[in-house]
Structures are given as structure tokens and as C-alpha cells.
Amino acid sequence: MVKHPKPLVEIVGTGRYVPDRVLTNADLEKMVETNDEWIVERTGIRERRIARDDEGAAQMGAEAARKAMEEAGVEPGEVDILIVSTATPDRWLPSTACDLQALLGAGNAMAFDICAACSGWLYGLTMAEGYLAAGRGEIALVVAAEKMSSITDWEDRATCVLFGDAAGAAVLKKATGDRGILSAHHKSDGNLADLLYRPGGGAAIPMSEEVLVDKGHLVKMSGREVFKNAVRSMADASGTALEKAGLTGDDIDLLIPHQANIRIIKATAKYAGIPMEKVYINVDRFGNTSSAAIPVALDEAKEAGIVGPGTVILTAAFGAGFTWSGMTIRL
Numbered sequence: 001m002v003k004h005p006k007p008l009v010e011i012v013g014t015g016r017y018v019p020d021r022v023l024t025n026a027d028l029e030k031m032v033e034t035n036d037e038w039i040v041e042r043t044g045i046r047e048r049r050i051a052r053d054d055e056g057a058a059q060m061g062a063e064a065a066r067k068a069m070e071e072a073g074v075e076p077g078e079v080d081i082l083i084v085s086t087a088t089p090d091r092w093l094p095s096t097a098c099d100l101q102a103l104l105g106a107g108n109a110m111a112f113d114i115c116a117a118c119s120g121w122l123y124g125l126t127m128a129e130g131y132l133a134a135g136r137g138e139i140a141l142v143v144a145a146e147k148m149s150s151i152t153d154w155e156d157r158a159t160c161v162l163f164g165d166a167a168g169a170a171v172l173k174k175a176t177g178d179r180g181i182l183s184a185h186h187k188s189d190g191n192l193a194d195l196l197y198r199p200g201g202g203a204a205i206p207m208s209e210e211v212l213v214d215k216g217h218l219v220k221m222s223g224r225e226v227f228k229n230a231v232r233s234m235a236d237a238s239g240t241a242l243e244k245a246g247l248t249g250d251d252i253d254l255l256i257p258h259q260a261n262i263r264i265i266k267a268t269a270k271y272a273g274i275p276m277e278k279v280y281i282n283v284d285r286f287g288n289t290s291s292a293a294i295p296v297a298l299d300e301a302k303e304a305g306i307v308g309p310g311t312v313i314l315t316a317a318f319g320a321g322f323t324w325s326g327m328t329i330r331l
């Protein structure tokens with residue numbers, strides 16, 4: 001029996017939401033100079049989901065959150081802390097978490113957003129863990145809601161083939177036994193900010209006609225550099241999370257990596273010593289849905305019976321910032 005720290009909080013419910021609209025590689029071939037073979041070979045992505053124009057991050061998050069609360073047997077009014085991870089807030093003020101709070105009727109919660117890109121949901125779990133462990137509340141709801149299609153440049157073939165829209169959520173309570181978060185490792189490096197960013201439309205370069213014309217409000221990415229740093233940071237995230245829990249790849253029932261690129265996923269699995277049969281992959285169906293990718297994958301894996309109570313998962317993410325996170329969880 002592997003020794004590990006006693007968990008402080010456990011996940012008692014999960015939920016996911018993906019929009020109905022499917023955008024395939026064949027559809028993208030009609031929009032930009034690309035082809036299915038290139039996209040599949042370089043990324044593993046075959047299709048992605050795109051939200052309706054009138055569907056925002058809060059609405060998508062609410063769908064996922066309701067399912068997570070239902071599984072947990074928790075009423076909206078019982079939630080003490082509501083954290084939303086999003087790179088695509090519905091508006092700059094107030095937070096998407098407050099809009100989501102109103103949609104859910106979670107009137108007793110403190111609600112706020114965090115911006116840690118694709119690592120945001122894992123960052124959120126750790127923030128909720130600290131809050132609950134400090135005795136400030138009993139129930140946390142951590143949601144990731146991403147409408148990446150709203151910040152994608154649909155004329156830039158280097159980025160538009162990668163992203164999709166989705167939301168995922170989990171309800172957390174204080175742990176009562178050996179189930180829960182076993183270890184976490186979070187890092188960021190702001191020196192790498194300009195590898196993946198939106199240059200304009202914020203306080204430094206406010207929205208203007210010029211920003212719009214230059215598409216400064218949309219995602220810009222140095223793909224090759226992001227790739228290199230992603231492989232490096234995913235290795236640190238997964239390796240350190242395992243080490244902190246006193247576990248090795250052999251102890252892991254399922255690796256749920258951030259779903260950005262199949263080649264990055266394979267490199268992460270290899271580094272962590274986990275065979276590909278024990279790696280959850282849905283990047284082919286959803287593309288990169290930023291911080292929603294991991295909770296969506298976790299909820300799918302639970303529904304498919306791949307993981308369940310007592311199973312140990314390793315999860316790892318990287319994203320703009322740069323940010324990266326690894327976590328081991330006994331479900």
C-alpha cells in the first residue's frame with residue numbers, strides 16, 4: 001500500500017456540457033488553407049464543438065454545474081464558494097462567476113473568476129481546497145467554462161484548427177476518509193506570456209478600431225515554442241505531482257492530461273511511465289477547450305465506468321501565462 005498525505009477535500013460530483021454544433025476538419029478546409037490529414041497528424045483533432053452565438057460562458061458553466069450538484073446531492077443555496085476558471089469571461093465586469101451564481105441561484109456563495117488559462121480548473125481546485133480546509137465553508141463549486149470560439153481568429157489556420165468550446169464542473173467537500181486530492185503542484189512563468197496571448201482589448205491597450213482591425217483582441221500563438229514549453233511543463237507537472245503523493249506511474253489508474261495535442265499527451269504519458277491504454281483522450285472530438293478539458297474528460301471517464309470511487313487519477317495541464325499544474329486524486 002502506497003503511503004500518501006491524508007486528503008483534505010474530495011470531489012463529490014462532476015458535470016460537463018458541450019455545445020451541439022460540431023465543426024469538423026472538413027468544415028475548416030472550406031474556411032482556411034488546411035486539410036484533415038495535417039490537422040490529425042499534428043494535433044490529433046478531428047472535430048470540435050462551437051457554442052451558439054447567444055450562448056456564453058456562464059450559461060455553459062451552469063449546465064455543467066447543475067449536473068455536478070445533482071450528482072453531489074447539493075442544492076445551489078448550499079454552495080459556499082463558487083470559482084469559475086475562464087479565459088473567455090462573458091464580460092469584463094462583473095465576473096462570469098457572479099453571472100453563473102445568479103443563473104444557478106447559488107445566493108449564499110462568494111463567487112469570483114480566476115484567469116490561469118488551461119491550468120485554471122486545477123488552480124481552482126487548490127483554491128477551494130484551501131478555503132474548505134481552513135473551515136471557511138462546507139461546499140465548493142469549481143467550474144471551467146470556455147467559449148474559445150469567441151477569441152479565435154477564424155482566418156488564422158495556425159490557431160483556428162485547435163480550439164473548441166465546453167464547460168466542466170466539480171463539487172468539493174471536506175474529505176472524510178482516504179478519498180480526495182492527494183497532491184498538487186502548480187507553477188507559472190510570466191516571462192513566457194507573449195507565446196500565447198491576446199495583445200489588445202484590455203487595460204494596457206484598450207479596445208479601439210485599430211485593435212479590431214489588427215485583430216489584437218484575438219488569440220496569438222507561437223505554436224512551436226508553446227509546444228516545447230508544454231512538453232517540459234507537463235513533465236514537471238505530472239512528475240512532481242506523483243512525487244509529492246509518493247506515487248509512481250504504476251499506481252495510477254488513469255492519466256487525464258490537458259487535451260491540447262495528441263503528441264503532447266503521448267510525451268506526458270511516456271514521461272510519467274503510464275501506458276497509453278491508461279490515458280484518457282478526447283482531443284479528437286473536442287479539440288482544446290482550455291481549462292474545461294480536464295473536468296469534461298473526468299466526467300466522461302466516470303460515466304464510461306473507466307474510473308470510479310477509489311480509483312487514483314493523475315491529471316496535468318499547461319496553458320497561457322505560462323501556467324502549469326499537476327494533481328493526483330483518489331476519486
Ligand SMILES: CC(C)(COP(=O)(O)OP(=O)(O)OC[C@H]1O[C@@H](n2cnc3c(N)ncnc32)[C@H](O)[C@@H]1OP(=O)(O)O)[C@@H](O)C(=O)NCCC(=O)NCCS
Nearest residue numbers: 034035038042118157158161223224226227260261318319
Ligand atoms: C500548432 C501546432 C500543431 C503546429 O505544429 P508544428 O508541427 O509546430 O507546425 P509549424 O508551426 O512548425 O508549421 C509547420 C508548417 O505547417 C503550416 N501550418 C500551420 N498551420 C497549418 C494548418 N492548420 N494546416 C496546414 N498547414 C499549417 C505552417 O505554416 C508551416 O508551414 P511552413 O513550413 O511552410 O512555414 C503545434 O506547434 C502545437 O500543437 N503547438 C502547441 C499549441 C498548443 O497546445 N496551444 C495551446 C496551449 S494550451
